[in-house]
Amino acid sequence: MLVVEDLRAGYGNLEVLHGVSLRVDAGEVVAVLGPNGAGKSTLLRTISGLLVPRGGGVRFEQRPLTGLQTHAIPLLGLLHVPEARHVFAQLSVEENLMVGGTPLAGSAERRAAIDEVWSLFPMLRDKARAAAGSLSGGQQQMLAIGRALMAKPRLVMLDEPSLGLAPVVVEELYLALGKLRRAGLTILLVEQDVHAALDFADRAYVLENGTIALEGAATALREDRHVREVYLGQ
């Protein structure tokens, strides 16, 4: 579904990704793990067209993404929920969701999409009229995901969704992600919570210094010596 081939990207004189290749098949949950500064967010930014690759390329459902304008990529069904939860703080929760629907969707479709978000995250419905800026960190993360879902994605890329959240909120978030996966959504997940990520993902890649150091089934990586020592603290 998503194929990343020998991708190189960076900022100014700094090359961050030195030839990264990975793939995500339809229906899979794939995690990208790695230390701070490894280039995980840069990878997602390059896939979603916010950064122009210096080499290699990205294909989504066979279609090369290179050269597409940033706003064209979500319309293909590939949505990116960035690390900083960009919600519109002054707008209400419901208005934030309205903004997330594709411009093409009619109001009935948009209504139905909002109802799906309410059933996935019931606590957001209770806050429908509240300003997004007044929500807790976990609620803002759910809103950011809900907004991406309004565009009816086939693949979502989540950048550190559990960052800074209390364990009980992380659990709630992963319950919702589990429902989305069972509904057929494909997920590319960047996580600093390696336990949570390897419990949830089918496969994972370990990104270190802008290159893929390890890859494999999540169950195999949980047993891997390097992963255990460096990321699971065992």
Ligand SMILES: Nc1ncnc2c1ncn2[C@@H]1O[C@H](COP(=O)(O)OP(=O)(O)O)[C@@H](O)[C@H]1O
């Ligand atoms: N906007 C930016 N401008 C310049 N350098 C950046 C920018 N964003 C990230 N970097 C650098 O790129 C490297 C990788 O960062 P990032 O992709 O955010 O890593 P990760 O998400 O794995 O923590 C780091 O050295 C970081 O300092």
Ligand SMILES: [Mg+2]
């Ligand atoms: Mg990051």
